[in-house]
Amino acid sequence: MKYLLVSLLTVLAVSCNSAQNSVTNKIEKPLDRSDYASSISANDLKTHLYIYAGDGMQGRMTGSNGQKLATEYLRNFYQNQGISSPIEPNNYYQNIPASYFGGKSDNQDSENVVAYIKGSEKPDELIILSAHHDHLGTDKEGNIFNGADDDGSGTVALLEMAEAFQKAVKNGNGPKRSILFLHVTGEEIGLYGSKYYTENPIFPLANTVCNLNTDMIGRIDPDKAENPNYIYLIGSDKLSQELHDVSEEVNKTYTNLELDYKFNDENDPNRFYYRSDHYNFAKNNIPVIFYFNGTHEDYHRMTDTPDKIEYDLMEKRTRLIFQTAWEIANREGRIVADKL
Numbered sequence: 001m002k003y004l005l006v007s008l009l010t011v012l013a014v015s016c017n018s019a020q021n022s023v024t025n026k027i028e029k030p031l032d033r034s035d036y037a038s039s040i041s042a043n044d045l046k047t048h049l050y051i052y053a054g055d056g057m058q059g060r061m062t063g064s065n066g067q068k069l070a071t072e073y074l075r076n077f078y079q080n081q082g083i084s085s086p087i088e089p090n091n092y093y094q095n096i097p098a099s100y101f102g103g104k105s106d107n108q109d110s111e112n113v114v115a116y117i118k119g120s121e122k123p124d125e126l127i128i129l130s131a132h133h134d135h136l137g138t139d140k141e142g143n144i145f146n147g148a149d150d151d152g153s154g155t156v157a158l159l160e161m162a163e164a165f166q167k168a169v170k171n172g173n174g175p176k177r178s179i180l181f182l183h184v185t186g187e188e189i190g191l192y193g194s195k196y197y198t199e200n201p202i203f204p205l206a207n208t209v210c211n212l213n214t215d216m217i218g219r220i221d222p223d224k225a226e227n228p229n230y231i232y233l234i235g236s237d238k239l240s241q242e243l244h245d246v247s248e249e250v251n252k253t254y255t256n257l258e259l260d261y262k263f264n265d266e267n268d269p270n271r272f273y274y275r276s277d278h279y280n281f282a283k284n285n286i287p288v289i290f291y292f293n294g295t296h297e298d299y300h301r302m303t304d305t306p307d308k309i310e311y312d313l314m315e316k317r318t319r320l321i322f323q324t325a326w327e328i329a330n331r332e333g334r335i336v337a338d339k340l
């Protein structure tokens with residue numbers, strides 16, 4: 001019995017060894033962009049969003065206590081990730097005085113939240129990933145507008161992208177160009193935070209390569225119920241053909257979503273191109289892409305809650321934006337704005 005046991009153990013040890021070897025080999029394979037993209041997960045997005053669009057944030061009305069809790073959540077996230085601020089150590093807030101909001105912030109100051117990864121080869125060239133952190137607050141009875149899709153979805157997508165880029169940095173694989181994670185305030189009351197940033201840029205606008213703006217990527221437009229593997233892209237070809245082409249190519253290679261340009265049409269009556277924060281960058285001749293799932297029955301209603309988000313789809317959409325940012329940050333030449 002004993003002998004048998006020993007030889008069995010030997011066999012086990014040998015097979016374990018070879019299993020271990022193959023695991024070791026796998027670990028030694030250098031991580032690539034898809035490995036970093038894979039770290040963006042439906043589960044993590046969901047965990048963040050249930051907190052960020054939970055009742056505790058009181059609907060995140062610009063200047064309100066709930067909004068302050070929301071921006072603290074973002075700041076703590078970046079601090080914990082070891083992602084720095086471009087302003088000064090541990091100050092992630094670009095403060096905006098109450099007067100700037102024309103009375104719409106309940107006479108309270110508010111702030112954009114900013115975090116920064118410095119490029120390894122072309123640090124002066126900057127890509128801005130943005131989403132608005134604010135929403136509609138509460139009604140007079142105190143009922144909460146959670147804003148899970150609008151724009152909790154874009155906000156937590158930014159967090160996951162930042163984490164993926166930071167993972168790459170830690171592996172010595174950080175982006176060649178710099179990346180600014182910009183959580184703007186005051187969107188719902190009139191695109192104030194993005195306007196303030198473009199009037200008071202932390203880095204010169206002339207060095208800003210593009211803005212990828214994410215506002216509502218967690219739901220499905222009822223028109224798309226039969227074919228939900230999509231995302232609407234707006235603005236991608238307006239200032240730079242190259243940006244549009246890169247975006248298409250990245251999607252074909254890595255994500256295979258249907259990129260739908262219905263709302264990119266100049267004659268579309270919704271005029272979404274003019275209705276979220278990217279427009280303040282486009283106005284300044286900075287190429288933009290706006291990522292958007294379209295509206296739905298819960299848009300700007302109290303029923304825009306985290307339980308209604310399609311997390312697997314949101315994961316895929318977030319990976320598309322991440323891969324596009326990765327490409328723009330790492331390709332040889334800066335993308336050209338040829339349509340000014």
Ligand SMILES: [Zn+2]
Pocket residue numbers: 132150151187215216
């Ligand atoms: Zn929004």
